[in-house]
Amino acid sequence: MKRQTLQKTIILDALKKLGNHPTPAMVYEEIHPKYPTISQATVFRVLAGECEEGTVQRVYAPGTTARYEYGNRPHWHICCRGCGRIADVSLALSENPLRLMQCDEDYTVEKYYIEFVGLCPACREKADEDKENNNEK
Amino acid sequence: MKRQTLQKTIILDALKKLGNHPTPAMVYEEIHPKYPTISQATVFRVLAGECEEGTVQRVYAPGTTARYEYGNRPHWHICCRGCGRIADVSLALSENPLRLMQCDEDYTVEKYYIEFVGLCPACREKADEDKENNNEK
DNA sequence: GTGGCTGCAAAATGTTTGCACGGAT
């Protein structure tokens, strides 16, 4: 049976507090000053475990490492291709991709993910500046 | 200007020949016996470069490492959660997710990815067998 | 001839694992 431990509570609290879809490393940095004996490995293990439990969700953003967020509310994400920052996205499809999709091979389809990629406000601004500088040359 | 090199040709040929959404390591294994001097780093660099050119596509499957495929035909993928094998998928949405999505923050949305996860025929069979064995216990 | 491309090895990064110990049940 799964055991309740102090480490789990601390890690989940940190995840909840951080909010911004942090990597395991960020969660570790958050708790390390206060709890220097909690190891990276435990952060990885707890997050992966809680993900199976459904307490937390893993975010799969193209081109980034593992990220997690607290809760299991269904929604999607957009990832900035400049800085990797992730924001929540909602999407109300009237069609179900699971029903619409077609595959030549006989896979059992269980779930799907939709991820968006783009630029966050800050990186967009920086990209515009860079373009201007190039025109001046 | 981009240069045409023998390595690029060889790597792209191998990618085309392999077909099954290989990792850079698989491409390297494929060409290594015939061309032992082509390095892993070059495979990574060429694939990433050609991806920018649009000659090849990078496949982002949840929980797997980088994978590539030749060509730029628009389509999606399903990844087996058992063995990681990837198959092509087509999906004809009548709605455009880029227009439908809503985000609290002011991101510039550029593109989206849809990935499916499930079980390939072989892994489904194995999973069924395992379940039967557990019931017998 | 110039400068991008490559090979090699080393480094960086992200994640997993083995093992002994301590704590939750």
Add this chain to the structure above:
DNA sequence: ATCCGTGCAAACATTTTGCAGCCAC
């Protein structure tokens, strides 16, 4: 008293990088 969860460090896998020489342009 069990035996799961943890800390630690080392292993591991993947990808990136620095640099010198080479080759396409």
